[in-house]
Amino acid sequence: MSGTEYDVVVIGGGPAGYAAGIKAAQLGAKTALVEKDEVGGTCLNRGCIPTKALLKTAEVIHEIAGASKRGIKIANPEVSVDMPRVIKEKNKVVKTLTGGVASLLAANGVDLIKGEGRLLTPNRIAVSGQPEIGAKKVILAGGSQVARLPIPGLELPGVLSSTEILDIQEVPPRLVIIGGGVIGVEMAMIFQSFGSKVSIVEAAPRIMPFMDADVAALVRQILKSRGAEIITGLGLSKIEKKGAELSLVLENGAVLAADKVLVSIGRTGDLSAVGDLQIKTEKGKIVADDYMETSVPGVFAPGDVNGKKMLAHAAFKMAEVAVFNAVRGAGAAKQKADLRFVPSVVYSFPEAAAVGLTQEEAEKEGPVALGMFPLSYNGKALTADSAEGFVKILADTRYGKILGVHIVGPGAAEIINEAAALMAMEITVHELADIIHGHPTVSEALMEAAADSLGRCIHIPPKKKPG
Numbered sequence: 001m002s003g004t005e006y007d008v009v010v011i012g013g014g015p016a017g018y019a020a021g022i023k024a025a026q027l028g029a030k031t032a033l034v035e036k037d038e039v040g041g042t043c044l045n046r047g048c049i050p051t052k053a054l055l056k057t058a059e060v061i062h063e064i065a066g067a068s069k070r071g072i073k074i075a076n077p078e079v080s081v082d083m084p085r086v087i088k089e090k091n092k093v094v095k096t097l098t099g100g101v102a103s104l105l106a107a108n109g110v111d112l113i114k115g116e117g118r119l120l121t122p123n124r125i126a127v128s129g130q131p132e133i134g135a136k137k138v139i140l141a142g143g144s145q146v147a148r149l150p151i152p153g154l155e156l157p158g159v160l161s162s163t164e165i166l167d168i169q170e171v172p173p174r175l176v177i178i179g180g181g182v183i184g185v186e187m188a189m190i191f192q193s194f195g196s197k198v199s200i201v202e203a204a205p206r207i208m209p210f211m212d213a214d215v216a217a218l219v220r221q222i223l224k225s226r227g228a229e230i231i232t233g234l235g236l237s238k239i240e241k242k243g244a245e246l247s248l249v250l251e252n253g254a255v256l257a258a259d260k261v262l263v264s265i266g267r268t269g270d271l272s273a274v275g276d277l278q279i280k281t282e283k284g285k286i287v288a289d290d291y292m293e294t295s296v297p298g299v300f301a302p303g304d305v306n307g308k309k310m311l312a313h314a315a316f317k318m319a320e321v322a323v324f325n326a327v328r329g330a331g332a333a334k335q336k337a338d339l340r341f342v343p344s345v346v347y348s349f350p351e352a353a354a355v356g357l358t359q360e361e362a363e364k365e366g367p368v369a370l371g372m373f374p375l376s377y378n379g380k381a382l383t384a385d386s387a388e389g390f391v392k393i394l395a396d397t398r399y400g401k402i403l404g405v406h407i408v409g410p411g412a413a414e415i416i417n418e419a420a421a422l423m424a425m426e427i428t429v430h431e432l433a434d435i436i437h438g439h440p441t442v443s444e445a446l447m448e449a450a451a452d453s454l455g456r457c458i459h460i461p462p463k464k465k466p467g
């Protein structure tokens with residue numbers, strides 16, 4: 001059965017796929033998007049959005065707990081969580097956004113084909129339950145799925161993935177989280193606020209090993225101050241069912257008891273769309289070059305599926321670049337996806353955000369000027385009783401080039417976009433220190449940190465005595 005011929009067929013309707021579909025249509029290409037599940041992909045259905053909906057609920061509980069400090073009297077301070085209702089509200093937000101994506105695709109004239117896509121050749125695609133379709137160019141945007149580890153007991157009931165925990169119907173009294181990366185830390189914050197006793201087990205020497213060490217240390221301290229147990233440098237050997245509870249045996253023989261276990265140890269590419277194609281892969285991801293093209297000419301692979309930067313906003317950019325290169329007219333120069341200034345955020349409360357190099361990475365490249373502005377000197381953070389945090393800036397000592405910015409504090413996820421913009425525009429710390437920022441704002445701490453890297457910050461005491 002032979003179906004329609006398209007200029008571009010996109011397989012996968014997550015951030016990379018739907019952005020690619022819309023971009024291709026905008027550029028005048030006859031476009032179809034094949035999706036085996038719901039449009040919106042991991043991000044909208046089981047990632048960015050649902051976790052942030054739960055995090056907001058957790059943050060509200062946290063704020064209520066701190067209300068009496070501000071002089072607010074609450075008659076019955078007992079707070080508990082109606083989990084089915086929390087999940088229902090989260091699902092409402094997800095539905096609004098996925099519905100929005102479907103409407104955008106339709107409004108741009110992209111044909112949405114429901115089914116599992118599989119490449120037969122670089123130009124023919126089989127779709128389960130649908131006629132085969134043809135494409136001049138293909139965008140493989142299959143994204144990622146939960147990685148599995150060969151550890152005994154991971155298949156037991158009560159051992160959940162990051163997808164499954166998003167639909168949990170009750171708050172587990174004891175939750176053990178395997179993996180202290182971004183998902184593990186966000187889930188720890190959520191369930192700690194909901195009332196669980198949370199333990200994190202991380203095999204690396206510290207949680208959030210991909211973040212700057214000062215950021216990771218402060219987030220660890222905050223989690224611990226709220227009652228979390230954090231075990232680092234130790235892996236999990238097995239999980240056993242012991243009566244009603246789960247018993248986790250760690251590499252050193254130590255045993256942890258849990259009511260539920262969350263396994264958040266990473267994600268691997270969903271390669272189901274590759275089908276019969278001989279395409280270069282590495283560690284479970286499709287190899288794509290800077291132009292987002294795979295080893296098969298005319299087949300592009302933006303987003304999580306190539307593993308370059310597994311973030312939704314990076315997926316959007318990679319998708320735009322892939323489509324431009326796929327449909328560009330003869331003579332138009334190819335575009336590269338520049339992923340040097342992609343901000344990354346851990347939506348803990350307070351938030352932790354970063355762009356560019358960590359201190360450890362920057363110091364490997366040469367002498368570094370460090371600017372550090374603690375939020376305990378920031379008026380806006382103090383008024384919000386959220387002064388636990390800092391803005392840290394790393395610059396090269398010669399020209400003042402900004403190498404990295406690391407923030408823990410309220411609004412860090414927003415402020416980091418300013419830092420990314422300045423770095424992309426090659427603004428130096430000298431120039432940043434001169435940019436007037438509104439007062440009182442948390443973001444003025446970015447300007448203050450730049451000034452500190454030059455030894456001329458007004459609002460913190462001098463490190464050396466004058467004269």
Ligand SMILES: Cc1cc2nc3c(=O)[nH]c(=O)nc-3n(C[C@H](O)[C@H](O)[C@H](O)COP(=O)(O)OP(=O)(O)OC[C@H]3O[C@@H](n4cnc5c(N)ncnc54)[C@H](O)[C@@H]3O)c2cc1C
Binds near residue numbers: 035038048
């Ligand atoms: C718990 C969690 C929280 C996260 N939070 C954030 C965050 O706060 N910020 C952020 O930037 N990122 C976050 N991420 C990461 C983000 O979700 C991903 O980077 C992003 O979704 C990648 O987009 P993508 O389009 O490449 O892949 P995906 O979103 O995974 O989409 C791939 C789509 O392709 C479909 N598909 C796969 N194979 C086929 C096939 N053969 N045929 C048809 N359809 C197919 C899938 O069904 C899916 O819909 C989070 C991830 C998780 C798991």
